Amino acid sequence: MSRVPAARVAPAPSAVRPRRSRGFVRTYLTPKQAIPGRARAILAVGSFVFVVGVWTLLAALVQNPLFVPSPYQVVLTWWDMMVNLAFYNDVGWSTFRIVAGFLLAAVVAVPLGLLMGSFEVVRSFFNPPINAIRYMPASAFIPLLILLQGLGEDEKITIIWIGVFFQLVLMVMDIAHRVPDEMLSVAYTLGASRWTVFYKVFLPATFPEVVDALRITMGWAWTYLIVAELVAAEHGIGSFILIAERYLRADRIIAAIITIGVLGLITDTLFAAIHRIAFPYVQKVRA
């Protein structure tokens, strides 16, 4: 990269080549300077080791597995949950709700956002209410939705829909709005009709960022789902956590939370992979 200060780029050629020590401070504590790859890997692994270490130490000090179970104990519990409590069943339910709610939100939000970003007529009509509702927390709708829809799946899916839709639609609108005018203008001067410009230039210009927006809002969907399940649900990771709390099983709660984290990581990796495969032309996906 060109960011590296000149001092690092060209070691002076000399016969003896004395090993130039750059010093710890200069190597590691220069703002925005890349550090050696090995150091980066060690730090990444080290952070996990550190967290687990602190946790183990804390568990050993407190000596109360009821409230602070050790990492080892949580791993055992997680295995037990899978084998004896059919925890995967709850994971399955939660995943189903997430996917259903998220897809239903995306299917409406993406086209509407694109239309809002490109047609001022559509934007002027939809923007004010959507912008207002965006500030109303999705979780506050739960009691109302329970009154309206009961405790079934549709209530959970609606919560996720509310949580995702209003954010996503505005993000997509912004993406559409940012498509450079020149891109469209050039197409017109190459003889394209309005419709051709829309589907051959405007849409492809937005795709990579739309997938990014989906990736980000997917993460938020988990939060809304768990809240909905904590309030009232028969199955799902949230309801599992609630039951575990009643039995004072902190180990199970922690195992469930970590499971959500891992699921989130998996979907995120999935989206990143889709992005890489579908849009090989994008400058850089991100570090």
Place this chain on the structure above:
Amino acid sequence: MSEIQIADVAMRFGTRHGEVKALERISLTVPDGQFACIVGPSGCGKSTLLMIAAGLVTPTEGEVRLNGKPTLEPGADRGMVFQSYSLYPWLSVRRNIEFGPEIKRVPPADRRKTSSELIHLMKLDGFADAYPKVLSGGMKQRAAIARALANDPEVLLMDEPFGALDAQTRQIMQELLTDIWQRYRKTVLFVTHDIEEAIFLGDVIYVMTSRPGRIRTTLRVDIPRPRTFDTLTGRRFAELRNQVVGIIHEESLKAVESELARA
């Protein structure tokens, strides 16, 4: 025969502080096969004038005629090259160049022949299947020009196409463009703020005033073609440059003064 005529074009914008006059009654004709350059101080509305010529902006008054017929909408007859964001990042260089022919439903074999020819002519050999992200700034603009030429427009409109390039690359691009122009003899309307660029490329230079933009002077560039790097060191080149520099400087000063007066 491809002649573009800008007839009594005026442009006014409504802003919060009242109406702003951007262009004031501009008339000019670029006859078939002429390379015309428009230079002017920044903010004089020269890019707006080009957008009007392309049909992308509707003027408040006046009209643009192509071969005598008024034009209302943008079309393939007036190809445009912008300064930036010109190529479609999701298409390869070849598919970018074939974009116009593809819309016109030119058979794939013919399309390919045209694009191959232009790729070679524009010195993009080996990059046909590359995405724009791997191209340098100069290569991107060469591809953008190739894309405009692939469509065989009657008039080529260029809005500071080399404005974002470094000085060395710009010089190379100008030389390449004169060569290409000698070959195709397109009618060109070229907007730039670079005076030397205008003299090097143009048959005619229209010097615009600061806002509201008018054409202050029309200069014929009587430097013979083909023009090469040596043209730049010639005596006539220096004379013309000094003349235009003087006018632009005066206009730029006026622009600053009117900004101060408004403040």
